Amino acid sequence: MADVVLKTDRLNKCFGALKASSDVSLDLRSGEIHALIGPNGAGKSTLIKQIAGNLVPDSGTVELLGQDVTALDTVARARMGLGRTFQISALAMEYTVLQNAVLGALGGRGRVFHFFRNVMKDPELLEQARDALERVGLTQDANRRTADLSHGQRRQLEVAVALTLKPKLFLMDEPMAGLGTAGSKALTGFLDGLRQEAPILLVEHDMDAVFALADRISVLVYGQIIATGTADEIRANAEVRRAYLGEEDAA
Amino acid sequence: MTYILVLEQILNGLQLGMMLFLMAAGLTLVFGVMGLINLAHGSLYMVGAFAAAAVAGWTGSFLLALIASLAAAAAAGALMELVVIRRLYRRDHLDQVLATFALILIFSEGTRWLFGSFPLFLDVPSYLSGPVSLPGGIQYPLYRLTIILIGLAIAAGLFLLIARTRIGIQIRAGEADREMIAALGVDISKLYTLVFALGAALAGLAGALVGAIQSVQVGMGEPVLILAFVVIVIGGIGSIKGALAGALLVGMTDTLGGVFLPQLFAVFMDPASAASAGASLASMLIYILMAAILLVRPSGLYGGSA
Amino acid sequence: MMLTRESLLNWAMIAALLVVPLAAWSLDEPFIITLATKAAILALAGVGLNIALGLGGLISLGHAAFFGIGGYAMGILAAHAQNYEPLFEWPFLFEGSNQMPLIWLVAVVFSALAALVIGALSLRTSGVYFIMITLAFGQMLYYFAISWSAYGGEDGLSIWVRNEFPGLNTLDPIQFFAIAYVILCLALVFAARLARSPFGLALAAARQNEDRVQAVGLTPFVLRLTAFVISGAITGLAGALFADLNRFVSPTMLSWHTSGEIMIFVILGGVGRLYGPVAGAALYILLEHLLGGISDYWQIFLGVLLLLIVLFARGGLIGALAGREKAHG
Numbered sequence: 001m002a003d004v005v006l007k008t009d010r011l012n013k014c015f016g017a018l019k020a021s022s023d024v025s026l027d028l029r030s031g032e033i034h035a036l037i038g039p040n041g042a043g044k045s046t047l048i049k050q051i052a053g054n055l056v057p058d059s060g061t062v063e064l065l066g067q068d069v070t071a072l073d074t075v076a077r078a079r080m081g082l083g084r085t086f087q088i089s090a091l092a093m094e095y096t097v098l099q100n101a102v103l104g105a106l107g108g109r110g111r112v113f114h115f116f117r118n119v120m121k122d123p124e125l126l127e128q129a130r131d132a133l134e135r136v137g138l139t140q141d142a143n144r145r146t147a148d149l150s151h152g153q154r155r156q157l158e159v160a161v162a163l164t165l166k167p168k169l170f171l172m173d174e175p176m177a178g179l180g181t182a183g184s185k186a187l188t189g190f191l192d193g194l195r196q197e198a199p200i201l202l203v204e205h206d207m208d209a210v211f212a213l214a215d216r217i218s219v220l221v222y223g224q225i226i227a228t229g230t231a232d233e234i235r236a237n238a239e240v241r242r243a244y245l246g247e248e249d250a251a
Numbered sequence: 252m253t254y255i256l257v258l259e260q261i262l263n264g265l266q267l268g269m270m271l272f273l274m275a276a277g278l279t280l281v282f283g284v285m286g287l288i289n290l291a292h293g294s295l296y297m298v299g300a301f302a303a304a305a306v307a308g309w310t311g312s313f314l315l316a317l318i319a320s321l322a323a324a325a326a327a328g329a330l331m332e333l334v335v336i337r338r339l340y341r342r343d344h345l346d347q348v349l350a351t352f353a354l355i356l357i358f359s360e361g362t363r364w365l366f367g368s369f370p371l372f373l374d375v376p377s378y379l380s381g382p383v384s385l386p387g388g389i390q391y392p393l394y395r396l397t398i399i400l401i402g403l404a405i406a407a408g409l410f411l412l413i414a415r416t417r418i419g420i421q422i423r424a425g426e427a428d429r430e431m432i433a434a435l436g437v438d439i440s441k442l443y444t445l446v447f448a449l450g451a452a453l454a455g456l457a458g459a460l461v462g463a464i465q466s467v468q469v470g471m472g473e474p475v476l477i478l479a480f481v482v483i484v485i486g487g488i489g490s491i492k493g494a495l496a497g498a499l500l501v502g503m504t505d506t507l508g509g510v511f512l513p514q515l516f517a518v519f520m521d522p523a524s525a526a527s528a529g530a531s532l533a534s535m536l537i538y539i540l541m542a543a544i545l546l547v548r549p550s551g552l553y554g555g556s557a
Numbered sequence: 558m559m560l561t562r563e564s565l566l567n568w569a570m571i572a573a574l575l576v577v578p579l580a581a582w583s584l585d586e587p588f589i590i591t592l593a594t595k596a597a598i599l600a601l602a603g604v605g606l607n608i609a610l611g612l613g614g615l616i617s618l619g620h621a622a623f624f625g626i627g628g629y630a631m632g633i634l635a636a637h638a639q640n641y642e643p644l645f646e647w648p649f650l651f652e653g654s655n656q657m658p659l660i661w662l663v664a665v666v667f668s669a670l671a672a673l674v675i676g677a678l679s680l681r682t683s684g685v686y687f688i689m690i691t692l693a694f695g696q697m698l699y700y701f702a703i704s705w706s707a708y709g710g711e712d713g714l715s716i717w718v719r720n721e722f723p724g725l726n727t728l729d730p731i732q733f734f735a736i737a738y739v740i741l742c743l744a745l746v747f748a749a750r751l752a753r754s755p756f757g758l759a760l761a762a763a764r765q766n767e768d769r770v771q772a773v774g775l776t777p778f779v780l781r782l783t784a785f786v787i788s789g790a791i792t793g794l795a796g797a798l799f800a801d802l803n804r805f806v807s808p809t810m811l812s813w814h815t816s817g818e819i820m821i822f823v824i825l826g827g828v829g830r831l832y833g834p835v836a837g838a839a840l841y842i843l844l845e846h847l848l849g850g851i852s853d854y855w856q857i858f859l860g861v862l863l864l865l866i867v868l869f870a871r872g873g874l875i876g877a878l879a880g881r882e883k884a885h886g
């Protein structure tokens with residue numbers, strides 16, 4: 001078995017009476033894309049937040065690179081090499097695209113307490129930032145204000161910022177949402193290659209992308225993982241068809 | 252240090268706490284329902300006190316003066332809401348701070364222009380002056396006791412209002428979700444004006460009641476406003492229960508600290524330095540209390556997440 | 558380098574702040590020099606606040622605390638020096654001082670320390686809590702100063718002669734103005750560089766999106782606390798100069814009205830604009846002088862003006878003259 005980079009063990013999280021995570025155990029191995037699918041409100045984002053450190057689970061543990069990180073905060077987990085994109089873009093909206101990417105590179109480098117040098121003239125940071133923008137196809141837009149970007153371009157920038165961190169694994173919450181067909185295709189191709197660099201835990205609604213990319217798929221319904229397996233296994237799984245794909249077919 | 256003195260000071264603390272509650276209730280409601288921080292709440296306190304002093308001067312009736320304080324502060328509050336405050340609900344906190352700070356300047360200087368810089372006096376009416384004997388042999392000023400009772404009555408009334416009435420339900424719904432109550436067909440702008448005027452009336456009443464013990468002057472609302480902020484921070488923003496708990500805590504701490512800290516220091520210091528060191532520490536006591544509570548509960552005793 | 562309208566305006570302002578007192582000096586109008594000095598010092602206080610407020614998005618209503626601590630640093634050191642009463646004798650004899658550089662150092666160190674403590678407590682919270690708590694801590698120091706009878710209590714402390722600066726005659730208004738002006742310019746240069754530095758980039762990002770900053774592995778709390786300390790230190794330095802200008806310090810410097818006024822300088826000029834505090838403080842002094850001459854109640858007009866700016870002209874003076882702000886960098 002390949003190295004396990006990330007592992008959750010029986011995570012539980014309730015919001016009042018609502019059980020958003022119920023004994024969720026999954027893992028992410030190096031070199032793979034592990035897709036997490038499930039209907040809206042199934043608890044995917046809630047799970048991502050517990051893995052990233054924004055939400056404390058009621059019980060259960062999160063292990064990152066072999067270390068129990070349940071008690072660590074977001075910042076510590078990011079420093080360990082967890083690169084993340086948000087479902088709702090979390091970017092500095094007044095900044096240019098390039099500034100956001102430089103911010104990522106700066107975070108990756110970690111030494112932020114410099115008060116005099118011009119950060120936008122730091123060759124090392126600029127190179128990393130430009131490189132990441134180029135990889136997601138935002139080079140042309142480097143000097144635009146982030147607030148003026150289209151929804152899809154913001155998704156791309158989210159990915160670029162995560163890239164600048166040179167993370168050991170990626171957590172991506174619906175990176176394709178709002179990208180349009182051409183955009184999704186391009187990003188699909190890009191993520192396909194990215195898995196060699198670092199494995200990806202991918203939450204996605206775009207089923208074409210999921211089935212094209214994922215080495216393994218886990219299906220989350222009402223906070224519970226009802227199946228984990230390869231694309232073919234998931235397609236064949238009766239419970240999944242009933243609980244999830246059935247809805248899609250009917251729609 | 253006799254136990255009568257202690258009891259008397261506890262009553263004084265209770266009285267200050269009740270006044271602070273009247274101030275804090277309006278502030279915390281306005282924040283809870285409208286998400287607005289209102290620095291000019293102290294101006295409404297001042298408006299109430301001046302209205303009471305003026306009416307008492309014309310009519311000689313304390314009861315009319317109190318009614319005038321309620322009416323004037325409510326009217327000033329409603330006007331403030333209609334002209335300025337409602338433009339601020341969707342703005343960030345910085346804009347709210349600045350605009351309401353501007354309102355303080357306008358209200359304070361406007362009052363000074365109308366009434367002059369000299370303090371006015373509002374007398375305690377004869378039927379409320381003088382001491383009354385309480386069980387246990389305590390002689391306590393009837394007027395202060397009345398303030399405590401009025402405060403308690405209003406606290407009970409507010410809890411009932413919020414727990415039982417239609418407006419209360421709307422207020423609670425508004426705290427939970429602004430869009431939702433609009434969707435339910437409640438006229439949200441009317442509700443906001445009403446809540447704001449209610450908070451203003453309570454502040455005005457507090458101003459009038461205190462105005463009869465202290466003097467009525469420009470700027471009198473500001474120290475009280477800041478104490479009310481401390482109350483809210485301690486109690487948790489948006490919570491009436493928190494406002495009551497915080498007000499009592501602050502009222503007691505401030506009163507008892509001011510009296511007993513110098514005496515405590517005198518045990519191991521010479522009297523003169525004990526008096527000054529005790530007074531210095533007492534003046535900071537409630538802020539130290541606030542800091543301590545913040546360390547344990549950053550969103551206050553009854554607050555949700557900050 | 559292309560000059561934008563805003564940077565032209567900035568140069569014009571900083572030049573005007575120099576030219577007006579120089580003209581007044583040649584016309585022998587010391588009062589105008591004093592007004593310009595006051596504007597420069599208040600602008601410095603605003604530059605300090607603007608680092609927390611404009612860059613970091615921290616709405617501090619307690620900056621009077623640092624302004625006042627700076628003022629009392631001046632008052633206490635100078636009072637001991639003028640009365641020949643040592644401030645302390647252990648571990649070494651310290652007689653107080655009437656030397657500005659030493660006074661400034663003490664002012665900066667103590668206001669930074671106060672900012673560290675107040676910031677560490679207040680920054681555990683955010684939003685309205687932060688506003689109320691900074692206000693409350695400021696007020697705590699205000700009441701403390703009132704009750705601290707050793708240094709004048711409510712009446713404050715006066716000193717007889719202005720403190721000294723090596724090689725200058727600080728009693729000459731234009732020379733004291735020069736000191737304040739140079740410090741203001743240095744602070745502006747510092748603030749400009751800070752805004753473009755790695756620290757500034759991360760700090761302003763934390764204002765715009767806290768999640769993003771955490772996700773790239775930076776801690777907003779630490780960034781903000783650092784900004785708060787720097788901000789408090791600069792405002793403290795301004796406080797020391799202000800007290801020296803008046804040769805007087807009192808609890809008023811610590812009152813929350815002072816906090817509100819410092820914030821007004823920043824806002825009148827335009828939030829987040831580097832030179833906003835300069836425009837704002839100059840406008841404030843001008844209004845105080847002009848309107849104050851017309852009516853004792855001039856603050857009504859100030860209130861109305863502030864209200865109009867907040868409601869209808871959010872960019873402040875610079876915004877009105879130079880147009881919308883550009884993403885910097």
Ligand SMILES: Nc1ncnc2c1ncn2[C@@H]1O[C@H](COP(=O)(O)OP(=O)(O)O)[C@@H](O)[C@H]1O
Pocket residue numbers: 015018020038039040041042043044045046047
């Ligand atoms: N902070 C929260 N408080 C209360 N309920 C929440 C919170 N966050 C999410 N939920 C609820 O938990 C469930 C799962 O949400 P989420 O994880 O966002 O679903 P998904 O990402 O799969 O669409 C939803 O019913 C949502 O309403």
Ligand SMILES: [Mg+2]
Pocket residue numbers: 044045046087
């Ligand atoms: Mg989701």
